[in-house]
Amino acid sequence: EEYSHLQGTRWNKNILTYRIGRYTRDLHRNTVDSLVKSAFSVWASASSLTFVRSHTRTADIMVEFVTYEHGDLYPFDGPRGTLAHAFGPGPGVGGDTHFDDAEYWTAGETGMNLLVVAAHEFGHALGLKHSRNPDSLMYPTYRASRSANLLSIEDVGSLLPQ
Numbered sequence: 709e710e711y712s713h714l715q716g717t718r719w720n721k722n723i724l725t726y727r728i729g730r731y732t733r734d735l736h737r738n739t740v741d742s743l744v745k746s747a748f749s750v751w752a753s754a755s756s757l758t759f760v761r762s763h764t765r766t767a768d769i770m771v772e773f774v775t776y777e778h779g780d781l782y783p784f785d786g787p788r789g790t791l792a793h794a795f796g797p798g799p800g801v802g803g804d805t806h807f808d809d810a811e812y813w814t815a816g817e818t819g820m821n822l823l824v825v826a827a828h829e830f831g832h833a834l835g836l837k838h839s840r841n842p843d844s845l846m847y848p849t850y851r852a853s854r855s856a857n858l859l860s861i862e863d864v865g866s867l868l869p870q
């Protein structure tokens with residue numbers, strides 16, 4: 709049956725490239741690199757998608773830390789409020805993922821945990837929409853302790869190109 713949680717688009721390939729542009733000053737760059745890599749591996753382990761880091765501008769998924777007005781129609785709102793957003797699969801802005809750098813980003817339980825938020829955002833970048841299950845990674849509100857609880861494997865398998 710139609711997978712209700714799919715936003716309607718999915719990538720037509722299963723090797724996806726990502727590039728990290730502007731970083732946050734809250735964390736060392738290599739900490740950001742490894743948390744982003746881990747957030748992608750959450751999805752790679754639940755599907756047969758592969759994520760490859762790229763340093764060229766042609767990457768499928770652009771990952772950036774930005775504030776307020778930042779060149780798309782969805783300006784961020786300062787501390788708290790919206791933490792991040794991501795575009796669904798597609799060319800150009802498709803898949804791009806933006807983190808609000810007005811938040812305090814951390815690798816732990818204080819501030820906003822980058823791994824938890826990135827895993828949620830990358831779900832959107834792969835075509836998933838929100839879940840009504842409060843324990844799901846794709847639940848619309850942030851909770852630091854949220855485990856990377858994925859949809860069941862066959863659901864996530866639906867992310868693969870047919």
Ligand SMILES: CNC(=O)[C@@H](NC(=O)[C@H](CC(C)C)CN(O)C=O)C(C)(C)C
Binds near residue numbers: 788791832
């Ligand atoms: C603490 N602030 C929140 O819980 C806010 N929620 C978010 O910023 C979502 C991201 C979290 C779930 C990582 C936005 N989103 O869905 C992006 O794909 C509000 C519920 C206030 C909007």
Ligand SMILES: [Zn+2]
Binds near residue numbers: 778806
């Ligand atoms: Zn944006």
Ligand SMILES: [Zn+2]
Binds near residue numbers: 828832838847848
């Ligand atoms: Zn979301």
